[in-house]
Amino acid sequence: MEGTVYCHKKRNLSGRLAEHWVVIVRWNRKIVTYLLFYSRDLTAFVTLYSHSPDSLRKVIAQVPEIRISHAPLQPEPGEKPPALVASVEASEVRGYLLSRGNSAIADEGFRWLMVFCALSIFGIVVLIASELVIRSKMAWGKFGFDFFYKAFIDTYTNQPQYWDPVNGHFSALPFLYGTLVSSFLALLLAVPLAIGVAVFLTEMCPRALRGPLAFITELLAAIPSVIYGLWAVFVLVPLLREYINPWLIKGLGWTGFFADDNPTGLGFISAGVILAIMILPIISSLTREVMLAVPNSQREAVLALGATRWEMIRVGVLRNARIGIVGAIILGLGRALGETMAVTMVIGNSPEIHRSLLANGSTMSSVIANEFAEASGDLHLSALMELGLALFIVTIIVNAFAQLLVWAVTRGAPSQAH
Numbered sequence: 001m002e003g004t005v006y007c008h009k010k011r012n013l014s015g016r017l018a019e020h021w022v023v024i025v026r027w028n029r030k031i032v033t034y035l036l037f038y039s040r041d042l043t044a045f046v047t048l049y050s051h052s053p054d055s056l057r058k059v060i061a062q063v064p065e066i067r068i069s070h071a072p073l074q075p076e077p078g079e080k081p082p083a084l085v086a087s088v089e090a091s092e093v094r095g096y097l098l099s100r101g102n103s104a105i106a107d108e109g110f111r112w113l114m115v116f117c118a119l120s121i122f123g124i125v126v127l128i129a130s131e132l133v134i135r136s137k138m139a140w141g142k143f144g145f146d147f148f149y150k151a152f153i154d155t156y157t158n159q160p161q162y163w164d165p166v167n168g169h170f171s172a173l174p175f176l177y178g179t180l181v182s183s184f185l186a187l188l189l190a191v192p193l194a195i196g197v198a199v200f201l202t203e204m205c206p207r208a209l210r211g212p213l214a215f216i217t218e219l220l221a222a223i224p225s226v227i228y229g230l231w232a233v234f235v236l237v238p239l240l241r242e243y244i245n246p247w248l249i250k251g252l253g254w255t256g257f258f259a260d261d262n263p264t265g266l267g268f269i270s271a272g273v274i275l276a277i278m279i280l281p282i283i284s285s286l287t288r289e290v291m292l293a294v295p296n297s298q299r300e301a302v303l304a305l306g307a308t309r310w311e312m313i314r315v316g317v318l319r320n321a322r323i324g325i326v327g328a329i330i331l332g333l334g335r336a337l338g339e340t341m342a343v344t345m346v347i348g349n350s351p352e353i354h355r356s357l358l359a360n361g362s363t364m365s366s367v368i369a370n371e372f373a374e375a376s377g378d379l380h381l382s383a384l385m386e387l388g389l390a391l392f393i394v395t396i397i398v399n400a401f402a403q404l405l406v407w408a409v410t411r412g413a414p415s416q417a418h
Contacts, residue, residue, distance in 0.1 A: 125396075132389040138382035139170065147386060148172050163351035163367070165376045170383040172390065174351045178268070178361035179391075182343060183336040185272025185357070186279055191329055193276075194283035201284075202291045203313055214288070221281040229345035232274045237346060240273075241265030245358055259356035262348075268357045270346040275339055279332035286331060286406055290324030291317055327405025334398040338391060340365040364391045 139147060151160035152169040162171045197217060201210055245265065248258040294317050302316035318325070348360025349370055362370075364387045375381040 129389075129392065132385055132392060136382050136386035136389050138379055139386040140382075142379065143170065143383075143386075146171075147383070148176065148390070162353070165371075165380045168377075168379055170379070172364070172383075172387055174353050175362055175364045175367050175387060177353050178271075178347065179337055179363040179365075181268050181357070181361065182271040182275060182347065182363060183333055185268060186275030186336045187329060187333060189272060189276035190280045190283060190332065194280050194328075194332075195287055195325065197280075197284045198287035198291055199313060199318075202288055203309070203317065214285075217284050218281050220277065221285075225278065225339060225341040226345075228274055228278055229342035232270060232342060232346045236273060237265040237270055240270055245269070248358070256355050257357050259358065261354075261356060262358050262360060264348070264360075266346055266348040267359050268347065268361050271343045271361070271363075272357075274342050274346055275336045278339060278342065279335050282335055283328045283332040286328035287321075287325050290321045290328065290406060293324070294320045323408050324406050327402045327408070329402075330398055330405065331402035334395050334402060337398065338365055338395050340369050344369050364388075 147170065151162045151171045151173055152164070153159070154161050161167075161169050162174045163169070197213075201214055201217075205213060241264065245258075248269075249260045252258045253260060298316040298320055299312055302312040307315065343363055344366040347362060347366055349362050349366055350360035351362050351367065352360070354361065368384050368388055368391075371380070372384050375384060
């Protein structure tokens, strides 16, 4: 029969090494007894009895239990126990904690302060929503839900009148149309480029260039929208008017989506391009974060099967990250829906519905920015507030849904550059 010996040193209250040892003998999976020694050369003794079961049983039979205490050893000359230093430091910290008195009041105050900070976010949202609802009561009472999908038909011209502040006819239909068209064009242009940038930064970019390129991409999100608008007015619009639009009219004019009826260069195309540039860093950054959350084992497994790099990215990375990528796209959509200044400067601001993407249009945010300060009456102001309420609700729903999809992939994992 074999016995197993476990031992450990014991320290006294001052942290100094005591002379005695505790030896626990385990035999046949049961603790038989324990022995306390105060021999400083215990290692050889334990090794001896560990390899000599007969002698160990003899000791157990003769001495079933011995308890001996001894005064702590004095340190050797020139030796300074490290535990003593830790004890002194602990005493200083404890002295500081005891000197400051009872902290229950401070802890309770800090707790309620943090609760107030968290609840203030919900309070701000509730205040904004309640103010929009109160201010738009007049428009709700007169138009109801018809405000969003019906238009007044002029009896003389038989043409729809969507927005006529003079006669009190208001309809959000052209602004909903302009918001959706410009946002769709922005996604159509930005999504392929953003995913390509994210794939390059995470899978193919040299390590030395990943940091600078990621920084430059995210820097686009920090540029004010009015700067984008000025750049679009002086650079983008002339470029579209002189080169891009004529080519689109000549090659695709037969579709009706690129009719030659707006020589200014403003319109849905201009708004879509500037929005695409503005949402590019958002989609790219979130897509890169989602792709970094994909385990490397997925990449290694696909490569081990003989796949190429492109097949590895398509099967091992993009397929596993597709839910999060969709969330990033929807989050970019929410950013495009609410953009105001840059779109207002290039979309043309015409409350009409046109099939041509080269025609002038307007969005919910642009009409609010243009007409809020010059509203001609209470009904006009209430209709603008109703547009703001609709935009507020749509933006919250879209952003919440996008964040949910991103979280479904990342599970809160922090982003990292590698």
